[in-house]
Amino acid sequence: MRASNIVQDLIKQDKLTTNRPLTFRPGQIISGKVLKLFPNQIAEVQVGSQKVIAQLEVGLSVNDRHFFQVQSIDGQVQLKVLESPGLNGKQPSVENLLKQLNLPVTKENISLLQFFLREQLPITKETIHMAAEWLKSSDSFQEGLEGIRLLLTKQLPFTKDVFHSLTTVLKNEPMSLLLENLLTKFKGENPTESSNKLTALLTEMTMTEKEKMSNVALMKLVKDWLSSTDQQKSKSAFHFLQNTGFISSHANEESMVQQALQKWSKAAMVQTKNSSGLNIIPELVENNRTGSREGLILTLTKLQTILKNDVNGSLESKALSEIQKILSDIRGSNIAPPLSGRDMTTIAKAIFQVLAQESDRMEIPARTAEWKQVLPILNQSEQSLSKLANMLFMNQESLSKNQSNDEHILIEQMKNDIKIAGMQWGNSQAVKDQIKHLIQSIGLSYEHELLNVLKNPEGDAVNKAETLKPLLMQLLSEESSPAIKDAAEKLLFKITGFQVLSQEVGPLQQYIFQVPLSLWEMKSDLTMQWSGRKTENGKIDPNFCRVLFYLNLSQLKETIVDLQVQNRVMNLSIFNERADIRMLAAPFIAQLKENLTKINYQLLSIVFEKPKDEKVNTLKAAISARSAMSHVNGVDFRI
Structure with a gap:
């Protein structure tokens, strides 16, 4: 069906409208x-x-x-x-007009001027000169012309950056591929603060659902091993990591804890959060390395105070008593720094307990983000990750009988964690929250949220700056390799392109976006267009609106869903190549009607269409033409 061009068809809708009144400048x-x-x-x-x-x-x-x-x-x-x-009243020479505009008479410039005349675009000397210059750097001349047409017909700022943003959208490069491309470019480069933040964010966005679930489970294992106040649970988690291959079966736990402490120490030095646990780690590692007796006493005194002031009373008293004993021995000169591996392990686990308590106050996925600092000490081979994933999705009876009861309990706890963190397709509210989170993480609503932060300085301005768009802008302001800059620019232009196409015209709104979506072991891109009248609170009216939805699925392949709502009555059209799509959908139609009734919507009809190859363009034109909003140029969608 080649529905991958759906974005182009959505943003070209104004070509199907009646002629607009002429305006002169x-x-x-x-x-x-x-x-x-x-x-x-x-x-x-x-x-x-x-x-x-x-x-x-x-x-x-x-x-x-x-x-x-x-x-x-x-x-x-x-x-x-x-x-x-011209002769016999015909059009005068385009070549002579180019000369009057001081432009060289080239094939490209002739095509450019003819395009302006054919599309009835406003021609000025400045716009023609700028357009000719931009087309020289455009990968595709035709896409470049379409970008210029969009700039002028949608009355967007006539700037080079907006032009490149539009042509990047027109190229139809999936957002997921642009994300992966930039992530690949970071490998082997000297890391910076912005590249580290981008790497973490891009890794999360490009993971499949299976990888994400395995990652959440792995984080729980690491957290249980390093920070559990239950020593038996800590030992079980460590042995589980060994049995699945993440830690060598011959590895010494004390040495592994020391490695984890070193990783946390490096991460804490670049963290901007005011975390008591994070602040202590670099002090502890440095004072022990240099053998500073006074420094160790000061650091352990701070840790002792944190443990004593534990407001929840959840930290084990044994950890406090062990820290007090080590501190007393250092003060009494019974032991001299550097401390033994056993003593450092005791202190490290107490600190990790503090960090675990702090992260428990955060929401998923934030509560697992910091624990990713420990991942580099693990052997994250494909075999280990696959083994863990298989265990998570086996029945309890299918699990190996060689595993202990504690390990069975760990697996059940991990299963519960991934249910919360994963995409819950059966829960509409959870799906909405996930998509909203993706939109915010990419930065498609960045300027709108930043404006709210400026209006409300008490808001969380730091989190708004940790989204993809501002991080890309920060990266491009720094010294980076040409390959990284090129990949970052393409991704930034892609994001900005969807933003400039989503504008508000009077009482009408139209919002187009694309986000990466993981479907178990498959990566895809979700493309949606929302159109409707604007309500008093700035949102699209749910009583009268239209939604176009495009997704490439592993079994159904390319699928377009066209949903139109008139006075809360829905008409649904589904375009797909499969001949059995109606039969596959039949068991779910009754449930769909029932669930829509619960939220006060009536499903009037569902139409399934299987377009023929030669009618692809007609299909897309029909989709655009049927839009009641086809004459609207854009919208600002309030997230």
């Missing part, structure tokens, strides 16, 4: 035909399919075609003839 160049002459050099001139009464600078003949330049629009349009009429 001083300096604008138009092509026109003289229809009638009146006294005082007044004439009726046809421009495209419309007619205008204008004051001419010189007398002309009826039926002659000319290039005119608008001199003034005060009171009456005044036109200046730029070119003598």
Whole structure:
């Protein structure tokens, strides 16, 4: 079906509308035909399919075609003839007009000017010069022309950045591929603060659902091993990590804890969060490395205070008593720094307990984000991850009988965690929250949220800056390799392109976006268009609206869903190549109607269509033409 071009068809809808009224600006160049002459050099001139009464600078003949330049629009349009009429009243030479505009007569420039004339776009010397320059750096001349048309017809800022944003959207490169491309470019480069943040965010966005679930489970194992106040649970988690291959069966737990402490120490130095646990780790590692007795005493005293002031009382008293004993031995010179591996392990686990308590106050996925610092010490081979994933989705009876009861309990706890963190397709509220989270993480609503932060300085401004768009802007302001800059620019232009196409026109809104979506072991892109009237609170009216939805699925392949709502009555059209799509959907239609009734919607009809290859373009044109909002140029969707 080649539905991957759906984005292009959505943003070209204005081509299907009736001709817009002509608007003139001083300096604008138009092509026109003289229809009638009146006294005082007044004439009726046809421009495209419309007619205008204008004051001419010189007398002309009826039926002659000319290039005119608008001199003034005060009171009456005044036109200046730029070119003598062509032979037999035909269009004057485009080549001569290019010379008057001081542009070289090249094949590309001729095509550009002819495109402006054919599309009835407003021609000025400045716009033609800028457009010709931009097309030189465009990967595709035709996509470049379409980008220029969109700039002018949608009345967007006529700037190079907006042009590149539109042409990036028109290329139809999936967002997921652009994300993966930038992530790949970071490998082997010297890391910076912004590249580290981007790497973490891009990794999360490009993971499959299976990888995400395995990652959440792995984080729980690491957390149980390093921070559990239950020593038996900590040992079980460590042995589980060994049995699944993440830690060597010959590894010493004390040495692994030391490695984890070192990783946390490096991460804590670049963290901006005011975390008591994070602040202590670099002090502990540095003071122990240098053998600073006074430094160790100070650090352990701080840790002792944190443990004593544990407001929840959840930290084990044994950890506090062990820290107090080590501190007392250092003060009494019974032990001298650097501390033994056993003592450092005891101290490290107490600190990790503090970190675990702090992260428990956060929401998923934030509560697992910091624990990812420990991942590099693990052997994250494909075999280990696959083994863990298989265990998570086996029945309890299918699990190996060689596993202990504690390990069975760990697996059940991990299963519960991934249910909460995963995409819950059966829960509409959860799906909405996940998509909203993706939109915010990408930064498609960044400017709107930033404006709210400026209005409310007490808001969480830091989190708003940790989204993809501002991080890309920060990266591009730094010194980076050309490959990284190119990949980052393409991704930033892609995001901005969808933003500039989503505008607000009067009471009407139209919002187009694309986000990466993981479907178990498959990666895809979700593309949606929302159209409707704007309510008083700035949202799209749910009573009268239209939603176009596109997704490429592993079994159903490319699928377009067209949902139209009139007074809360729904008509649903589903476009798919499969001949059995109606039969596959039949068992779910009754449940769909029932669930829609619960939220006060009535499903009037469902139509399934299987387009033929030769009718692909007709199909897409029909989808666009059927839009009640096809004459609207764009919207600002309030997230």
